Amino acid sequence: MTIVPQDEFSTDRRKGISRRGVLMGTGALVVSFSLARHALAQQATPAPAAPEPPKLPGSLDDARRLDAWIRIDANSDITVFTGKIELGQGIRTALIQVAAEELEVEPGDINLITADTGRTPDEGFTAGSQSMQNSGTAIRNAAAQVREILITEASRRLNVPRESLRAEGKAIVGQNGQTIGYGELVSDQLLAVEAQPQSLLKSPDSLRIIGQSLPRVDIPAKVTGGAAYVQDLRLEGMVHARVVRPPAQAAQLQDVDTTSVEQMPGVITVIRDGSFLAVVAEQEFQAVNAMRVLQQAARWSEDAVLPNQNELPAFLESTKGDIGTVAEDGAGDFSGQVFEATFTRPYQMHASIGPSCGVALMENGQLTVWSHTQGVYPDQEAIAEMLGMNVEQVRVIHMEGSGCYGHNGADDAAADAAMIAAAVPGRPIRLQWMREDEHGWEPYGPAMLIKVRAGVGQDGRITGWNYDLWSNVHSTRPGGAPSLLAARHRAQAFPVRPPNFNISQSGNGDRNAVPLYVFPRRVLWHFVSEMPLRVSALRALGAYANVFALESTMDELAIIAGADPVEFRLRHLEDERARAVVEKAAQEFGWSTDAPANGRGRGFGFARYKNLAAFLAVALEVEVERETGRVRVVRAVSAIDSGEAVNPDGIRNQTEGGIIQSISWTLYEQVTFDNTRVTSTDWSSYPILRFSSVPESVDVHIINRPGQPFLGTGEAAQGPVAAALANAVRNATGVRFYDLPLTRERVKQGIGI
Amino acid sequence: MAISLNVNGETHEVDVDPATPLLYVLRNDLQLNGAKFGCGLGQCGACTVVVDGEAVLSCVTPVSLMEGREITTVEGLGTIEEPGPLQAAFIEQQAAQCGYCIPGMMMTAHALLRKNAQPSDQEIRDALMTNLCRCGTHMRILAAIRRAGELMQQAGAPQTDRRAG
Ligand code: FES
Numbered sequence A: 001m002t003i004v005p006q007d008e009f010s011t012d013r014r015k016g017i018s019r020r021g022v023l024m025g026t027g028a029l030v031v032s033f034s035l036a037r038h039a040l041a042q043q044a045t046p047a048p049a050a051p052e053p054p055k056l057p058g059s060l061d062d063a064r065r066l067d068a069w070i071r072i073d074a075n076s077d078i079t080v081f082t083g084k085i086e087l088g089q090g091i092r093t094a095l096i097q098v099a100a101e102e103l104e105v106e107p108g109d110i111n112l113i114t115a116d117t118g119r120t121p122d123e124g125f126t127a128g129s130q131s132m133q134n135s136g137t138a139i140r141n142a143a144a145q146v147r148e149i150l151i152t153e154a155s156r157r158l159n160v161p162r163e164s165l166r167a168e169g170k171a172i173v174g175q176n177g178q179t180i181g182y183g184e185l186v187s188d189q190l191l192a193v194e195a196q197p198q199s200l201l202k203s204p205d206s207l208r209i210i211g212q213s214l215p216r217v218d219i220p221a222k223v224t225g226g227a228a229y230v231q232d233l234r235l236e237g238m239v240h241a242r243v244v245r246p247p248a249q250a251a252q253l254q255d256v257d258t259t260s261v262e263q264m265p266g267v268i269t270v271i272r273d274g275s276f277l278a279v280v281a282e283q284e285f286q287a288v289n290a291m292r293v294l295q296q297a298a299r300w301s302e303d304a305v306l307p308n309q310n311e312l313p314a315f316l317e318s319t320k321g322d323i324g325t326v327a328e329d330g331a332g333d334f335s336g337q338v339f340e341a342t343f344t345r346p347y348q349m350h351a352s353i354g355p356s357c358g359v360a361l362m363e364n365g366q367l368t369v370w371s372h373t374q375g376v377y378p379d380q381e382a383i384a385e386m387l388g389m390n391v392e393q394v395r396v397i398h399m400e401g402s403g404c405y406g407h408n409g410a411d412d413a414a415a416d417a418a419m420i421a422a423a424v425p426g427r428p429i430r431l432q433w434m435r436e437d438e439h440g441w442e443p444y445g446p447a448m449l450i451k452v453r454a455g456v457g458q459d460g461r462i463t464g465w466n467y468d469l470w471s472n473v474h475s476t477r478p479g480g481a482p483s484l485l486a487a488r489h490r491a492q493a494f495p496v497r498p499p500n501f502n503i504s505q506s507g508n509g510d511r512n513a514v515p516l517y518v519f520p521r522r523v524l525w526h527f528v529s530e531m532p533l534r535v536s537a538l539r540a541l542g543a544y545a546n547v548f549a550l551e552s553t554m555d556e557l558a559i560i561a562g563a564d565p566v567e568f569r570l571r572h573l574e575d576e577r578a579r580a581v582v583e584k585a586a587q588e589f590g591w592s593t594d595a596p597a598n599g600r601g602r603g604f605g606f607a608r609y610k611n612l613a614a615f616l617a618v619a620l621e622v623e624v625e626r627e628t629g630r631v632r633v634v635r636a637v638s639a640i641d642s643g644e645a646v647n648p649d650g651i652r653n654q655t656e657g658g659i660i661q662s663i664s665w666t667l668y669e670q671v672t673f674d675n676t677r678v679t680s681t682d683w684s685s686y687p688i689l690r691f692s693s694v695p696e697s698v699d700v701h702i703i704n705r706p707g708q709p710f711l712g713t714g715e716a717a718q719g720p721v722a723a724a725l726a727n728a729v730r731n732a733t734g735v736r737f738y739d740l741p742l743t744r745e746r747v748k749q750g751i752g753i
Numbered sequence B: 001m002a003i004s005l006n007v008n009g010e011t012h013e014v015d016v017d018p019a020t021p022l023l024y025v026l027r028n029d030l031q032l033n034g035a036k037f038g039c040g041l042g043q044c045g046a047c048t049v050v051v052d053g054e055a056v057l058s059c060v061t062p063v064s065l066m067e068g069r070e071i072t073t074v075e076g077l078g079t080i081e082e083p084g085p086l087q088a089a090f091i092e093q094q095a096a097q098c099g100y101c102i103p104g105m106m107m108t109a110h111a112l113l114r115k116n117a118q119p120s121d122q123e124i125r126d127a128l129m130t131n132l133c134r135c136g137t138h139m140r141i142l143a144a145i146r147r148a149g150e151l152m153q154q155a156g157a158p159q160t161d162r163r164a165g
């Protein structure tokens, strides 16, 4: 079986198919997304005159009509639609700011609807730090165009020149005080038009809301016990389900006696389909108890299919797959001093604090699923495929979960809920994963192996750079039904599809493998197609390990060249915005080459995320306890440029979070397994950063670029922090660490105590 | 079995299996969203509530032990219209990313601040030893708890719980 090339973050798979039907209500505009999408596509969208329609800003290019994004009803109530979702990054607030700014209304006037296959545009996944670039850009442009259309319409009705009118307080106001409300103006399908390629955006100096640290709209409910997450959804007649997952990656259910479980209090039914095993009970604790008994009753076959964890790099290197050239530019010169090294990264997990949860209801052949999925449309397709339903029969509505940092168990829990709902129609099913389900079955961030060979010339400049990386694909979505655990475990299983090797501009396993620095380079990706452990997108994809390797190497080359590491980076950086963050972080940190205090060290890291998104530089100070090998980050100072800053505090919050999470990945985290089972099943077998090890301070400085495109923020810190940490440990101890994570044992052994 | 529970100053009668963890009773029977299921193993603190002034992990606490105890959840600290000092401080400091761990953090902090209105940074960190945050909101959580202590002082709020002693 072959699959189409899948770029994790593109909505291309849906390009060219407009699936929206727009129905007009009376007196006001009512938008509905047709569920019979293919059928209505032709009638809803007039055939364009030219074969190639003009490129529209952001996701407007995919959902081209203004009323797909903004709806104003007769009471001037404004609803804005986004295909993106809130996942703790503050996107809801930032999108409201953008819409309110251009519509000249207050943030409180905007009702924002996030991803719902029944209502919102299809924007693929909320991933890749692209929500502001895609959705933010679309909404900003749509809002500006709506404002101008309203002004034009008011000008026509009042018979006054456009220039004499302004937008204010949900109305268009004239010089003599004439006022027509937005609701009155839109009454005749005014916005049922395709967007234009150009918009009249407000000038940077006239902005009132963009650039302000508007408090997040979702926080008050979250700190007062409001219903904020899918876990908090309580539907009439809802019952509780648990799955019993196989004990090992390749285990098959041989036999299970369900009679004793079925007689337990509250148990409604046990569902078995191949190796998919679940139980439904009236109350949650009854479901948990039944699950435990069912676990005991089930007999599984297990196969030793996992590689030896201690020989993971050798395993990666031994796989025979395609080799792709990521970049090649000029022959390197290795006649001067040469540095060679091998870096590794283990499997690491998203490890969300709240285990995944899905709620599903099958009623009259229609399935509704509430999920914290990052992509309601791809999830809808996958669930429909799994259940043999038409896409139109499945609606997926996003509700928040806990932070996911990529592709965690969300879609699988949604699929589990859907499988169970299909077996128990008429009753809303709440399916909650246990901690061991999340740790054991989420798709992990892939292990990687990186070999670098770099040369430095007499003049202290890098003369050659050969970089080879071994990695799985870092995203296995959208993958249709086979990407869902439940579909893999069913009797009529959807077998795992072979991964597709694809080198794209924004990168995948090779993300940020190409240095932004200026020197000759050759970068190859040795594609590992075997996936003994299930993998998918984890925050920053390959950029985490690639920047770790690249920026560790930069420090070693600086040492060879006898240069200060910051100056050495600047020596090879031409991009002004890149130089600006490096200089800013160094200055705010108080960078110096003076010998650090005993046991302390300083380290620096930089990257432009994907080489086309946010610029981030970070300096860290660490303390290394020689006796124990314990590394503690004392302080972190970073500078970030993510284009025009819509909500500076939101950028700071996410960047602080990225810094701290990357410290945790880099110091503690690796998925452990034996040859059959994953053994990282809880917080003691997969430790993460605790308060006792949190830095004394974390500072984030924003370089704002008014008028420049939004570049996204969420993943920029992951790689630079890992490198800065290893560089700081090197500075403190004189020892270079090549293998992630920098555990106490490794550090202790490395410094030879 | 019928059990009488005092939660946020109100008495509730629930009819549940006495072995049921308090967390499920709070979330399902009393429909309180504040305490979260994070691990069910006593490892993460997402389910923290305050019982008689002490931070307690409700996911590993059988409801049968709760008769006659005074239970406080994040809902008991104030409302969205009238947030209490801890809630106000977390909002002011924007101390949340996904926010899933936050009510547990707040309840641990609540127990701490009742005993010690001006904890040092180290004391706050020590108190939060069991509370995990995956989003990396730690710096803001620390700042919010310090700020809550200040707000309580300013309000002269009699936060000290007699029972906490
Ligand atoms: S849910 Fe109770 S400690 Fe994790």
Ligand code: FES
Pocket: A088, A353, A402, A403, B096, B097, B098, B099, B100, B101, B102, B132, B133, B134, B135, B136, B137
């Ligand atoms: S804010 Fe998301 S886990 Fe703490």
